[in-house]
Amino acid sequence: MALPAYLCSGISLTSYPHELFRLSSNSLHTRTSQRLLCTTSLIDNEQGNSSKPAKYRLRPKKSKPKSVDKPKELKAKVVDKSKKLFSNVSPHRAASAVRLLRIEEQGAYADLLNANSNEIKYIHGTLGFRIKPLDARNSRLVTDIVSGVLRWKRYLDYLIFSLYRRTKGANDIEPLLQQILRIGAYEIVKLGMPPYAVVNENVTLAKAALRIGAGNMVNGILRKIASCKENDTLPLPAVEGDSRSKARALGVIYSHPVWMVRRWISYLGQEATINLMEWNNNPPCFGLRANNNKGISRDDLVVLLNKLEVPYKLSPYLEEFVHVTTGLQNVIQAGLIKEGTCAVQDESAGLVVSVVDPQPGETIIDCCAAPGGKTLFMASHLQGQGKVIAIDINRGRLRMVEEGAIIQALDSVVTTCHNDLCDFVVGSSIQADKVLLDAPCSGLGVLRKKPDLRWKRSLEDLEQLMSLQDKLLDAASLLVKPGGILVYSTCSTDPGENMERVDSFLTRHPEFIVESVEKFVPDEFVSEEGFYFSHTSNHFLDGAFAARLYRMTN
Ligand SMILES: C[S@@+](CC[C@H](N)C(=O)[O-])C[C@H]1O[C@@H](n2cnc3c(N)ncnc32)[C@H](O)[C@@H]1O
Known part of the structure; x- marks a missing residue:
């Protein structure tokens, strides 16, 4: 789970560019409503620079396909839809798709978006209709889905594109549709959710947010993924050939950029690199530091965690620290960080x-x-x-x-x-x-x-x-x-x-x-x-x- 920015003072963060967002819901909506050059490449070039052409780069078609709405018609449709509540659309999937789009298209940072209370307006503006309000459970689901899809992006794209190519023979998918497909694939393959529900919910979202044809495509691809999973025939690249080919395959299987895989293999070896990637792909745990300066000992903190029913482990290394894998939200909601009882900090x-x-x-x-x-x-x-x-x-x-x-x-x-x-x-x-x-x-x-x-x-x-x-x-x-x-x-x-x-x-x-x-x-x-x-x-x-x-x- 990524933390709201205002609570990040205890976490070791890497530096951010000063200007994080230049977001405009209008611009994103217009962009997602048309076929675009998608900046995500399925396989990095060797420099790890995704701004250069790559083998599986998603490109716009020169002539517009029949199924895509013309911008003018779309504008009229959006104005109409924006007045409506689409209560049949799964709110956390819709919110996840828009958040993923913002991260990918606008370079927004996942942990900062979590803190953004204006997000719902942005979601409505992007989708062109209203979704049901996001309660605490839905918000947690959004965070989990967004983090999971971001981690597994390369692998999910590999699955989607392997099957999409087989069924359609085309190589471009508009960005919002791509996010919906990734969410569905992640839910089926990595979360092991019942395929029937996953397919239905994501088809409904694609139809509402895009058009009927998009829903049909989601239906076809997700069903195919579900059936491959059922038969244990999900496509996977073979780890073979020279070091570059091996790194490419490992980069897909463990969903990391090829340049990182190559660099790690060069100084850690293949086995340790795989361990590291597996570590990176798991949900994080967090350290909590009892604030001794305010007279709070670790024992005092433990009493509070027990009251909140948050499971913890005592740090074997630092006497002020505990770590928690779940329940950090409860700690935050109980005000323990805001009031300075403890701080979030990795050991x-x-x-x-x-x-x-x-x-x-x-x-x-x-x-x-x-x-x-x-x-x-x-x-x-x-x-x-x-x-x-x-x-x-x-x-x-x-x-x-x-x-x-x-x-x-x-x-x-x-x-x-x-x-x-x-x-x-x-x-x-x-x-x-x-x-x-x-x-x-x-x-x-x-x-x-x-x-x-x-x-x-x-x-x-x-x-x-x-x-x-x-x-x-x-x-x-x-x-x-x-x-x-x-x-x-x-x-x-x-x-x-x-x-x-x-x-x-x-x-x-x-x-x-x-x-x-x-x-x-x-x-x-x-x-x-x-x-x-x-x-x-x-x-x-x-x-x-x-x-x-x-x-x-x-
Ligand atoms: C890794 S973070 C520091 C994290 C911090 N020590 C902590 O434990 O919370 C690096 C910080 O360096 C700052 N920084 C980058 N270039 C700098 C410079 N030339 N002078 C001062 N600070 C700089 C960034 O703004 C960023 O906040």
């Missing part, structure tokens, strides 16, 4: 704070602080003595740090500073005891929590991020006093963003040396080189990395 992020080892009286600079999960946990170690200066380039996200500090009663020790770190260091004379650079990164360690992220990242992003990480490391190093500590961390598992960045930094900055993290985190998290590393499949946590770098006194 992998909590362990980065252990690597920093904040002590009362220290001055700590958090160079890339927002939304503030680590800032606030560090501040809670200070027992009211010392300070954490939280810098971030993103004003909106920095506000979340400020709000979190107030909620968690840490505002007396947290100061925020809205700035680009590279500008902040120019002319700055501050030298801190400890500096944390939790750098913007690919987020490859948190793909399980962020189902859409794998499709938004490319190999080019990784290269750009590495160069930004070098720049930020150079800037952060200026803020460390001689004898002080610089901690560099990411929520990535990629060596290029982790060890290689540290090696490159040490070459440029001989005044720093690696100090092993062995005194600060359990042995199982310590690499041979003395770095902190949480591995998704070994520790059942998000993937994270941290290096503790000591600035020598002369």
Whole structure:
């Protein structure tokens, strides 16, 4: 389950572009009502850049097929339909289809859409009719379906296109219809729902939102998928041939971009890559940190979780933490996060704070602080003595740090500073005891929590991020006093963003040396080189990395 953005202050998030949406319901409706070039390619090209032509790219037809409404006629139909409530349409499927469309067509972020209370207006505007209101159960279903379809997108498309080609011989499907097909295929194949109900509901949606012909197509394809599942003959690519072909096949079977599969196989091997992809495809679990600073111990939190009937496990690594797989909604609805009783934070992020080892009286600079999960946990170690200066380039996200500090009663020790770190260091004379650079990164360690992220990242992003990480490391190093500590961390598992960045930094900055993290985190998290590393499949946590770098006194 993805979290509402306003509650994300405790989660290690990757950086977002500043401008997330430029959405207009009108524009999307017009676009979905016509056959379009769909930006999703079934198989990535080798660079992982989906903007380039790919083998299974969905293309518009040159001449309009008979079954497609002309825009003018469609406009008249929409005006008419917008007045009506379509009570026979499954509201959570309709909402899921529109949300998926927004994520794919507009680049919206799944976790932020969850928080958007205007979504229903957008859904009505896109569909051209009203659906029944979404109650809490329906909203949860939307979140689950959207996350599941996003995770399994490549595999679902493979199924749909294998069967669609067989039945129709065409290769274009309009975007909204494609989302409806994915939802139906996901429900049949991955959720194991009764095919009869799934086919009926999605056919009704396609007929209402598009036209009768679209409903017929959904009927044909979903029935075929259901029958293949029943007979155990669902199409699957063979993992054979050269490394590229194998990566392509694995990318379909486990629904990941080919460039990621190839990169992981190159440094993890095939078996560990498969384990990692299986991990990423499961619903996430979440860490909860009891807010000691407000006098709440983990035992107190456990009492509250028991009252809410939320199952939990105690963290074996950090005494303030528990993790929950289901029931986070109950925790949120009960107000435990809003009132600062606990914060949502993965233990992998909590362990980065252990690597920093904040002590009362220290001055700590958090160079890339927002939304503030680590800032606030560090501040809670200070027992009211010392300070954490939280810098971030993103004003909106920095506000979340400020709000979190107030909620968690840490505002007396947290100061925020809205700035680009590279500008902040120019002319700055501050030298801190400890500096944390939790750098913007690919987020490859948190793909399980962020189902859409794998499709938004490319190999080019990784290269750009590495160069930004070098720049930020150079800037952060200026803020460390001689004898002080610089901690560099990411929520990535990629060596290029982790060890290689540290090696490159040490070459440029001989005044720093690696100090092993062995005194600060359990042995199982310590690499041979003395770095902190949480591995998704070994520790059942998000993937994270941290290096503790000591600035020598002369
Ligand atoms: C991985 S997130 C930090 C997560 C945060 N440490 C936490 O635990 O909640 C990276 C942050 O770096 C910020 N950032 C990116 N470039 C920056 C820059 N040049 N100067 C300061 N902050 C920057 C982004 O706005 C983003 O909030």
